[in-house]
Amino acid sequence: MSGETGSAALEFIGLGVILLVPVVYLVLALGAIQSQMLGVESAARHTARTMSAAMDGADASARADAAVQSAIEEYGMDPATVDVDIQCAPLGAECPSAGATVVVTVTAKVALPFVPPVFGLDRVGSMPVQASSAYKVSRTWTGG
Numbered sequence: 001m002s003g004e005t006g007s008a009a010l011e012f013i014g015l016g017v018i019l020l021v022p023v024v025y026l027v028l029a030l031g032a033i034q035s036q037m038l039g040v041e042s043a044a045r046h047t048a049r050t051m052s053a054a055m056d057g058a059d060a061s062a063r064a065d066a067a068v069q070s071a072i073e074e075y076g077m078d079p080a081t082v083d084v085d086i087q088c089a090p091l092g093a094e095c096p097s098a099g100a101t102v103v104v105t106v107t108a109k110v111a112l113p114f115v116p117p118v119f120g121l122d123r124v125g126s127m128p129v130q131a132s133s134a135y136k137v138s139r140t141w142t143g144g
Contacts, residue, residue: 025113025114028113028114029112029113032110032111032112032113033110033127033129035075035076036075036077036108036110036129037129037131038075039071039072039074039075039076039077039108040071040077040082040106040107040108040129040130040131041106041131041133042071042074042075043067043068043071043072043082043084043104043106043131044104044105044106044131044132044133045104045131045133046067046070046071047063047064047067047068047084047086047104047106047133048102048103048104048133048134048135049067049133049135050063050064050066050067051063051064051086051095051096051102051104051135052096052102052135052136052137052138053096054096055143056096056143057094057095057096060095060096064084064086064104068082068084068106071106077108078108078109078111081108081109081126082106082107082108083106083107083108084104084105084106084107085104085105085106085107086102086103086104086105087102087103087105088100088101088102088103089101089103089134096137096141097137097141098137098138098139098140098141098142099136099137099138099139099141100136100137101134101135101136101137102134102135102136102137103132103133103134104132104133104134104135105130105131105132106130106131106132107128107129107130108128108129108130109126109127109128109129110126110127110128110129111125111126112125112126112127
């Protein structure tokens with residue numbers, strides 16, 4: 001029994017480090033993913049909302065660009081990885097038009113923390129996040 005004195009502290013330190021490092025990395029990775037998820041959700045929601053209140057198609061496009069750019073800056077997203085898809089329902093309806101539904105889908109890639117850009121690991125070590133939002137244009141919309 002006397003040969004094991006003091007080894008509990010060493011085991012605690014060793015196992016603590018082995019268990020603590022993955023938990024800390026998991027918290028950092030989930031925080032980065034959640035931040036970007038909030039960013040794409042905000043971009044989709046605000047883009048659909050601002051487009052539904054636009055005067056015409058050109059104004060809707062300008063408002064959509066401004067809303068997406070604002071969300072990219074606010075949430076620190078990489079503009080090169082952000083993809084925006086805008087559709088109007090029913091198909092063939094002009095955006096915006098009375099009674100149409102504006103559907104915006106925003107997709108981005110989240111770079112995981114501490115993944116180096118060596119050998120393309122940054123592309124492999126990234127995770128896509130996506131959010132969609134739909135907003136109905138008023139039936140009484142008259143284009144201004």
